[in-house]
Amino acid sequence: MSEPPVLQLGQRLRQLRQERQWSLDEAAKQTTVSKAMLGQIERGESSPTLSTLWKIATGFHLSFTALVTDLSVASTEPNPQASNRVVSDDRGIDVVTLFPYDPLVGFEVMYLRLEPGSQTQSDPHEQGVLEHLIILEGELELFIDGAWIRLKQGDRVKFAGDQFHVYRNTGKTPVVFYDIIHYAKSSDKS
Amino acid sequence: MSEPPVLQLGQRLRQLRQERQWSLDEAAKQTTVSKAMLGQIERGESSPTLSTLWKIATGFHLSFTALVTDLSVASTEPNPQASNRVVSDDRGIDVVTLFPYDPLVGFEVMYLRLEPGSQTQSDPHEQGVLEHLIILEGELELFIDGAWIRLKQGDRVKFAGDQFHVYRNTGKTPVVFYDIIHYAKSSDKS
DNA sequence: TAGCACTGTGCGCTATAACGCACAATCGGG
DNA sequence: CCCGATTGTGCGTTATAGCGCACAGTGCTA
Known part of the structure; x- marks a missing residue:
């Protein structure tokens, strides 16, 4: 810092x-x-x-x-499209941390962007993790509980993140969504 | 004091x-x-x-x-009625609950849309509340701690929600933002 | 001009923040 | 049992926060 x-x-x-x-x-x-x-x-x-x-x-x-x-360390961050993006997985995946994990609230907020044809899988988070997705653009496919579900712009879903899941974009336009990841109580993320 | x-x-x-x-x-x-x-x-x-x-x-x-x-000096007493936090002047203000309050995670997620020229003020939430704003569209003005700050598309800010604050849109296009409101531990919202 | 009031800075002194260290208490393992 | 590791507290030392005071500089008035 x-x-x-x-x-x-x-x-x-x-x-x-x-x-x-x-x-x-x-x-x-x-x-x-x-x-x-x-x-x-x-x-x-x-x-x-x-x-x-x-x-x-x-x-x-x-x-x-x-x-x-x-x-404060700039609570106000610049536009995520203009800030340092982190390519965290295969090609076509952008991930930016909007709010880093804060034990006081127990969650972090991520911005993700998937180009058409891209996919990213997530190994199970630690037990008790809950994820909340808000779709901003495009149509996201989420593999969870053994099935694919489609989420379009404006949709949101909440699911247990302590299991294997996959995000993919099979559409023709980019998918953009927020992911609010809450970790179970008394658990420090790292 | x-x-x-x-x-x-x-x-x-x-x-x-x-x-x-x-x-x-x-x-x-x-x-x-x-x-x-x-x-x-x-x-x-x-x-x-x-x-x-x-x-x-x-x-x-x-x-x-x-x-x-x-x-904080916060001489003002926290508002116990945290149930209806938006004090409005409803014209030009849309509020949608994206994720209702869940005691398991301790937060709720709101979507707000302010038409040009509209404003909404918020009495202090109960003590310990933290708010996280993510601006999707337009330019939001936030009055907090005696000063106005401007937040444009993509910006985000985290602030203590247990104090009086105001949102307003003085621009020419609508403002859209998400508000993740976290309540202090062991506090049930309702 | 001189005198006065005001302003911000520097200095030396006092109080206390911050530290390293020692130690009593506790716990777990051999 | 003893021993080692860990934990939180107290103490003495050092560095600096905080103060009152003096002073140079400035502006205004008689």
Whole structure:
């Protein structure tokens, strides 16, 4: 991941202060954090503690997350068609992770695109895995429970991912779909 | 306002660690923060710096916001009626449940379509709710934590849904997006 | 012009974050 | 039983967060 966000926080704090047209002195009064410390933070010279961050957020009348929200690893990702795609299997398969696995929610979200004539099979995930497919484009064929089912644009299906299954595109246009993969409770994905 | 969230963070960190069944030693390895320090934080004996918080989030494979998301000032009481979350102004708003809430996975998936000029606001969900948006069409404006952010086709964002937020479409074409709403563990939606 | 108030920065001092290490307690295996 | 590995906690040391204060620079007014 990227570097510690001390510089980013500093820039953000200065921006917030200037929006309010507060001097460092005024900001110090509002936040009960010393003027000198606020200056250090703004210049990225200091990594404030949680308590100090809290005082700052409170003094600026922000929720805590508002103060640090831009310090997230870009929650906002660029267009998947324009981002780094991962060819994970045979030719004609694109896979992009839209939301990586997060133990807090227990799932990850994948974007998949299958060119006409392509196919990808999935060995059983670990026990308890549930998959949710949402078809955006084309017609997907899913082999599950010993049978092929067809899913067209707008369709969705939920199935146990802890069994062998296959995705294939026998149509003439690409298939695009999302796959929300939920892992059983208390299971870390890797 | 309420007290500095040092105790809350400690509880949260311990919870996250126990979910993963990590010892302090293992967590120290993953985060590059010393075992003794992690212990101090968990017991609320220390107020970690931003850099240390960052290391922890990174080591736990969380976004920074996910780590501190429950530490919001959030003076507003969580809305207990999470059943009908969309407060509308129904004109120009289509909402379809793609996957209804399932306690087994802890989330539901919604499809939303906003006509140009339409807007919908959402009172805070219950505490701990995380939302994941994937923009399919158009350009969505999301008001969160006191600021508007723009999300175009293909973008996605993850944010804490336990705070007031607004979706609006100020563009000239419809906006279509998916919303994966995850409710905190041990919380039944209805 | 001088004087005053304000602004942001640097410095030295104090408090505490963060660390490595030792250790008591626990558990499992021989 | 003993031994080794693991676990979480406490302690002393080091680095730095956070502070009050002094000060250079700026702008305004008499």
